[in-house]
Amino acid sequence: MSYRDEQGIHTDFKERMTYSDYLDLDAILNSQNRLSDHHDEMLFIVIHQVSELWIKLTLHELEAAVQSIQEEDYQPAFKMLARVSSIQNQIIKAWDVLSTMTPSEYLGFRDYLGNASGFQSYQYRLVEFALGYKTPHVLKIYEKDPELKARLQEAYEAPGLYDVAIQALAKEGFEIDQSVLERDLTETYEANDSVERAWIEVYRDPERYWNLYQLAEKLVDIEDWMQQWRFRHMKTVERIIGHKQGTGGSSGVGYLKQVLDHYFFPELWNVRTSL
Numbered sequence: 181m182s183y184r185d186e187q188g189i190h191t192d193f194k195e196r197m198t199y200s201d202y203l204d205l206d207a208i209l210n211s212q213n214r215l216s217d218h219h220d221e222m223l224f225i226v227i228h229q230v231s232e233l234w235i236k237l238t239l240h241e242l243e244a245a246v247q248s249i250q251e252e253d254y255q256p257a258f259k260m261l262a263r264v265s266s267i268q269n270q271i272i273k274a275w276d277v278l279s280t281m282t283p284s285e286y287l288g289f290r291d292y293l294g295n296a297s298g299f300q301s302y303q304y305r306l307v308e309f310a311l312g313y314k315t316p317h318v319l320k321i322y323e324k325d326p327e328l329k330a331r332l333q334e335a336y337e338a339p340g341l342y343d344v345a346i347q348a349l350a351k352e353g354f355e356i357d358q359s360v361l362e363r364d365l366t367e368t369y370e371a372n373d374s375v376e377r378a379w380i381e382v383y384r385d386p387e388r389y390w391n392l393y394q395l396a397e398k399l400v401d402i403e404d405w406m407q408q409w410r411f412r413h414m415k416t417v418e419r420i421i422g423h424k425q426g427t428g429g430s431s432g433v434g435y436l437k438q439v440l441d442h443y444f445f446p447e448l449w450n451v452r453t454s455l
């Protein structure tokens with residue numbers, strides 16, 4: 181006879197549940213569809229799929245962290261942001277595996293990729309948006325997919341991690357320019373003196389502003405790892421395709437070098453000089 185356990189779960193449901201069903205492994209493990217019969221295409225697909233899965237978890241954590249910070253519930257936010265950094269560290273290690281692929285091996289199946297490119301990774305754009313980097317041209321790619329476009333548009337207009345961190349500074353009593361507090365969220369965040377002055381105070385007296393100080397350092401961790409990911413991507417691309425044009429239509433390595441110049445949380449880096 182079937183009955184419920186102390187958590188209200190049916191025992192016959194428990195008996196039916198399996199490892200594969202729970203994890204939907206059929207869907208996941210039947211999604212490595214090579215277009216060529218080149219041995220290394222499997223590596224290429226798997227690296228991208230695991231990266232996208234980690235990015236999915238990153239977004240889940242970032243969205244919840246933004247909400248916690250807005251609610252001034254800092255401890256859970258710190259935990260989630262620490263997890264994001266740990267995931268970033270994990271994805272960066274994937275470049276070591278991918279680098280075992282030589283230029284000749286990649287060229288053996290590159291043509292099959294057509295115009296597909298990491299440039300089209302919408303999850304990567306959602307991370308950039310969550311970090312306040314709002315580049316409008318990336319939205320155009322998704323015109324043909326209204327559902328996806330709507331999700332991106334929403335994130336594009338929403339406050340990012342740094343916006344809520346700056347609101348936290350204002351809630352603590354720091355004088356932050358209205359132009360920042362009421363900024364157009366669809367623009368990429370730009371450095372502001374009142375924000376830098378506030379962070380300087382926080383860094384001069386960490387004990388007094390312990391939550392804000394911890395928050396700042398978590399943001400620096402995330403930006404630091406993000407830059408390391410971008411750098412390893414650029415270098416891996418250089419060792420595999422040199423300065424060839426990208427399948428997405430960009431200059432390739434030149435473009436990837438250029439995005440490295442962008443700072444997500446500029447004042448947190450400036451503060452190091454100003455202190």
Ligand code: HEM
Nearest residue numbers: 227231297298299301304417420426427428429430432439
């Ligand atoms: C052989 C390996 C790889 C090569 C040769 C490569 C090459 C490139 C190039 C040339 C671009 C510039 C856009 C273009 O014109 O196509 C690009 C962008 C991008 N790639 Fe890769 N990539 C590789 C692996 C990866 C992996 C493993 C990921 C992880 C998900 C990834 C994610 C991205 C993302 C997110 C962008 C957009 C970057 C931006 O706009 O800032 N790529 N890639």
Ligand SMILES: N[C@@H](CC(=O)c1ccccc1NC=O)C(=O)O
Nearest residue numbers: 293296297298299425426427428
């Ligand atoms: N942009 C790459 C192609 C590429 O890397 C790619 C192609 C399809 C799916 C994911 C990719 N990865 C990252 O850009 C190239 O120019 O070779």
